[in-house]
Amino acid sequence: MSDHGTHGPVTRPGESADETLQHSIEAAHGEHHAHGGLGKYVLVFLALCGLTTMSFFTYSPAWPWRDQPQVGWAFMMAVSCTKAMLVILFFMHVWWEANWKYVLTIPAAMMALFLAIMLIPDVGMRNRMVSQERAMHMARPADLIELEKASSEGPFVEAAAH
């Protein structure tokens, strides 16, 4: 391969162009087994398990911010983003890839973000102005339901006493 070094790889007999490219990429980066390794994967795996336990912890009674769900949501999203980063960087080998990774991932991520933001006015705020007919069948907020329950426990208290 060394005599072709300056011109890039040449397809060898019995090999497809893609395989040749694969070999040349690996040779050029000298990364045949430079990254990966069982130890690193086990470490990432343990980190992922630990993070899952952390987000599951928000569900346990020991979670200190039970009355403020927003804290838990923010925490869980932070944990999820960390997990996603670990998977992308190490399992998907993006950590070791060349700069093309930015070309493919950043525009897609930006589009994804815009897509979600664009949904807010139409979908997220759709309950701000609704027709009379629709309002009739809509669910009511939780506090109203609690009020109703409190005001109508008559007959079943009796039934249970018998």
Place this chain on the structure above:
Amino acid sequence: MNASAASITNGHDHGHGDHHGHVTLQYQPGLPLTRGKLIMWLFLSTEIMFFAALLGSYVVLRFGAPIWPKPHHVHLSEPIGAFNTFVLICSSVTIVLALESARANKASLAKIWMLLTLVLGGLFLGVKGYEYRAKFSHGIYPAMPHSRIYERPDLYYGSAVRARLDELRREPKDAWAAMKYAWSVAWHGSPQGAALHGVTEPETYDRLKELDEVAESSLTAEQVTARRSLQQIQKMLASPDQQSFDMAVIADQVMPVPAEGADHGGGHGAHGLNDAFPWLKLPTVIPGGNMWASTYFLLTGFHAIHVGVGLLVFAIMCTWTLNAKRAGAIENIGLYWHFVDLVWIFLFPLLYLF
């Protein structure tokens, strides 16, 4: 990509020796990655947008809704979701190890890891199926006519309960005969047409009356209480001076909604009428439940389809010799599989813990 970036070089002078001035085409990649991997990454970037749209609409629907059911109202089990997360993470590790083994040319070891990935993916789908079944058995479906979810305990809800109770009073004795009769009516266009062909309406019985006649000793304590409240409900629905708040009471008996803050430990609506007698299948009130069901089944359904496609490819790959030549293919399906894992990493907290 690499063909378009081919550079034309001539190693020797034109017209020299046996080269006859032919140019030698040499590959010089535009991007330092194989075609397969490039296409997989392009596909994954479209997938990012696909799932971002789904997850984004879930988030805006969820926070724009006047009320959203707590996980226990809709019979979601967080431990099962966490277990599934763990299974998917494990399968991500095994596919990475399959790739490493294939790169080291250890074909049989690679196959073991690949098989393990297949089993773990299958386990994920199995658990998902079990969870779906739990939803279906509580009348939670994405849409009518199976869905028995009502948004609020209003008069529509009351009439749905009354209709279901009437149905139970005319329960066919033989389910198979009832099905045959229904088919025949549909085929011949009318009950008269079915009767002409000798298919008559099957015999029915009053299942509620039968329940009333069962000796108390053969029922559990919970069922005795449930039977009493069922009788109460029938009385309420028949009474001419029923109030609209009676419906809230009925809804609470059919499936009690755990109070705010008290949704831990055994809050799976175990004391509801539908749980005491699963055959009752009474309509339930789950405020916000319809939108919840739509988003839950859409998100997990699309994710499950992706898992299924991955499993299909793994199954095909298990028939191959997974040596270094296949490392590229394993890497590509591995990328896909990690992406599926990635989506679940966001789905789990959003659906189960929010």
